[in-house]
Amino acid sequence: MKMRILATVVPVTLLLCLPPSARALEGEPFIHDPSTVVECEGKYYTFGTGGGGLISEDGWTWRGGAVRPGGGAAPDVMKIGDRYLVAYGATGGGLGGGHAGRILTMWNKTLNPESPDFKYSEPVVVASSDGVEDCDAIDPSLFLDPNDGRLWLTYGTYFGFIRIVELDPKTGARVPGNEPVNIAIDCEATALIYRDGWYYLLGTHGTCCDGVNSTYNIRVGRSDKVTGPFVDNMGIDMLRGGGKLVVAANGRLIGPGHFGLIDLGDGVQKFSCHYEADLDRGGRSVLDIRALLWKDGWPVAGEQFMGAVFQIHSERKGYALELAVDFVRMAGGRRGGRGAGRSGEPLTPIPLQTLAEVSTNWPDGNIGLRLGDYMLRPHQKWAVTPVTNAGGYLGSPWFKITIAGTDRTLTATADREVVAAPAFTGAPEQLWRIDQLVDGTFRIMPKAVPGCDEPLALTAIGASTPTLAKFDPESDKARWTFRAP
Amino acid sequence: MKMHGKIVILSIGVLSACSTALFSADSAAPPGGGPRPGARDYTPEHPRSLAPYFVPATSTPRAPDKDGFLQRWLLLEPIRKPNRSNIVFTDSYIRDAFYTEYFPNQFTVVPRHGDKVTVAGEELAWHALDTTNFNVKLFRFADGVNKPTYGVIFWAVTVVHCPREMRDVRLAVGSNSASMWWVNGEEAVVLSGDRRMVMDDGVSRRLTLKEGRNIVRGAVINGPGMSDFCVRFIDENGDPITDLTLNVETVAN
Structure with missing residues (x-):
């Protein structure tokens, strides 16, 4: 894909022209910790914490109705072949005070709950934490490496390390003998994406679950290997807290988190996320879909284009x-070689x-x-x-x-x-x-x-x-x- | 998603009588809550321990690591300061919390390993430790000494020996959660809010390290969740200063 560097003046100029209240999606896009938005049979789906999720006919207006069993927190979903693989954390990252967690995966032929083919397979545990180790196995995210077709899963939260494990893309189960690799600290809701020879690890930093005072924001580091080390634009390893900003609070939306890439092809990339609080919707947590831009080899959120x-x-x-x-022609002004005028002449503004x-x-x-x-x-x-x-x-x-x-x-x-x-x-x-x-x-x-x-x-x-x-x-x-x- | 607003569970443990026992095996400490499938618990085979996160400091001076991080510290067992969430750590809150006098000579003492102070009727000991990581994992320290891991204040002191006077250096700190730091008694860095540890997060104004002995002192407050810090000195260009040595008193008074 052709990659070009655009002068920063363009989005800045655009930003100046935007109305002050660019809002998130229409309908009832209320969700927390959404999975990557995926398309199935002409509709869009995302799943959230606690089970269930949202459906949209067009990607702009959303309503409840998606179905995911298993409860727990922060699922992810990916289409692999003609099936959908869903990963979710069975626990809730410190809910109840513990950090013993399990990540499970399950398949479905369709995400449409009204389809006769709608049936989840028996979930299997693919990663876990014992409550003592430096990891809390929640917030999974799936990544299919476009280079070799290997399937990876990142997971974890602020309690210790973010880790990566390899799954079998045919079964969704853990590759036998695969051991977790630590790739980041002090973030959660990670996601891997790939572009132009780099693996990018996106993670959500800041405080979750505090409504309009949540400081959630999405950051990124990159590596030439899928297992890291992932470093930011300052060369700081994400294992030492590094991370370049991708998107923070903006407009009347506070606390973006849980990045999920939506690559539409032809140079159009978007990402799904949630905001901890939409000030125009009583501070409720809402889904959003934003343009994803690339500048100097780094992803950054595009502006919410509202005209x-x-x-x-x-x-x-x-x-x-x-x-x-x-x-x-407009009237007024000087013409010809004397256009600069003489010093001391009055400078009368010319109306448009x-x-x-x-x-x-x-x-x-x-x-x-x-x-x-x-x-x-x-x-x-x-x-x-x-x-x-x-x-x-x-x-x-x-x-x-x-x-x-x-x-x-x-x-x-x-x-x-x-x-x-x-x-x-x-x-x-x-x-x-x-x-x-x-x-x-x-x-x-x-x-x-x-x-x-x-x-x-x-x-x-x-x-x-x-x-x-x-x-x-x-x-x-x-x-x-x-x-x- | 992590629920930062969760209830802090303060476990009251029994202080280990023998510090060497603290390094006997892999750390094992339930942060709280009931058992879950696959959850691990204390067993004779998996006793509570400071290993592998810390080893005892020795009397041999040690240099910072290659990135300049100070890895030798005297750490005081945590002072109880219950907080259900870290979002309360405003600048004024942490100043009040850290400038409260918990023990005598709080801002001047250079303790020895095994020294004890009494805070609110509870006897707390100083531990001379070398961290095995670039950062100091306070959660693991508290857990390893069988003290509360959540809702606490940690005090840390180290002695930095400079081979010569060093001008225009800066103290660079990352901490989880909020913290304050002093160099030779002067306030150097304040990190407020619900902090995550990011190396070089907060950096002091330009400082002068004296030839010989310099004292670095820090206090870290945490509600729920992990707690740690990383500290180093950097030069005018932001590069680490490594030609220092760290030495703390490893023998009890």
């Missing part, structure tokens, strides 16, 4: 998406061109689109707005994209082009999916293109020409940034 007014900037040439209307000054000359019907030099003009400023009660996709609602101050709406057409329609109707061709890519840029896709079954993305087919085309993750043609107007 604002932006220039939409093509990474191909650096041009901005605009209506194909007459360019209207207003929508009213130019929009009366715009055509009434559809207006074509193009890409051009960004000039602060009204036909280049786009309001990106979440559409309420329209559902969404994994981790986000659908958006409408309109020229700011108007109802002129970015719309996919049946000939696989884009126009600005005169009004927003809520039709699928006017609902847009905006995914942040791992380099911090964005992919913009219509929910549907009339008469076309293939997913298409907004693409700069020419330096000045936008269209809809199959997304090419190796090219800048379909990468966009949202910048302050």
Whole structure:
């Protein structure tokens, strides 16, 4: 996969444009210690502490209903072949004062509790702690090494070491003779991921289970071996408390923990986690799904994209998406070689061109689109707005994209082009999916293109020409940034 | 998930009469709660012990490890200070807790192994120990001497000998949970809150270590969960200082 380094100005700029109250998911996403969100038969599932879990039809609106026996704490789930392997801790990390713990795994052909195939296998113990040793066997996480297909499980909490053991991916049982390896201290809810030759160990630091005062945050170290040593960006071993920050409290959400990677391919990675407290939901613990970015070889959470007014900037040439209307010159200012003026002359501010000054000359019907030099003009400023009660996709609602101050709406057409329609109707061709890519840029896709079954993305087919085309993750043609107007 | 708000279970043990017995075998201590499947308990074959986390300090001075961590300490058996959670350790709380006088000459004494103090009617002993890790596992120390592991304050002292005066050095500390540290009687580092031990977490302002004897003193408070600390001196570049020696009195008064 092509890996690029994006100047830090982009997410910072984006952050400045975000509304102050970017919220987590819709519905009733109430859960603690969620397993990695996985897809099964067109729905998304996650399981939490105590049994049960959440289901979503679209990845944006969640409800209860997932079924997991065994109780205990902090499960994880992974699809291996055509089955789902569920790991969970039978105990609760100090609940009742003890640290004797057991990690169990079990299989199911489906996660859909209404399916006739829904039946868990008999759980088997794959790791344990005796209550005395420097480990508490809870918080398991599964990792299938893409290099060799070996299956690993990390587990543990603040009581002693985080450990890793190897499982048999065919049976889910412990590989005979495998001994645990200590890989970290002073964290819990670990997860392993792999990228570009590095194994990354993510762990949750801070205080759990204290609501709005929980200091949970997710940190990471990396190693060239799956069993470590995992060191952070300062070279500090996670066995000595190291860990680079991935995500902390933000907006009105406090205490992220329990990372789970969701790799959607084509340069789109997301992660599931929970927040200890959502201030907009009475401080309850909620599920969230965030974009995962990579900077200088380290994962970091993307911003929660909830819309604002932006220039939409093509990474191909650096041009901005605009209506194909007459360019209207602004009055004032000096021109030519005397533009710098003379010292001592009054510096009178020049107002921005207003929508009213130019929009009366715009055509009434559809207006074509193009890409051009960004000039602060009204036909280049786009309001990106979440559409309420329209559902969404994994981790986000659908958006409408309109020229700011108007109802002129970015719309996919049946000939696989884009126009600005005169009004927003809520039709699928006017609902847009905006995914942040791992380099911090964005992919913009219509929910549907009339008469076309293939997913298409907004693409700069020419330096000045936008269209809809199959997304090419190796090219800048379909990468966009949202910048302050 | 770890329930930090869990109830602290304070077990009252019997103080071992013979320190050598504390190193007899692998540590074994139930932190509390009822038995679970696979849980281990004390047995004659698995008696309570400070091993493998500590060995007795000797009279031979020792250097810090290659990373500069100070591995020789006099540790006082824990003072009871019940807390159900570590979230109460604000700056003002720990200052009140640590500046409370628990025993005479608390901020000046350089004890010997076996010295005893009485705190709230309970006799507590100082132990001269070398940690076998870069960090000092206080939970294992308390467990090994059959004292409460949760809801406690630990005091630690070591003597650092410098071959020459060292200017612009810093004391670097990580602790679980909150702690305060003094160098030659001057307050050097404060780590408040529900801390996890991270090496070089809190670092002092620039200090001068005298040629010869310097005293490093620390206090660590913990509610539930593991407790430990790691301490070293670092230079202007953050690199460890290793040309020091540590020596504590290993013979009781």
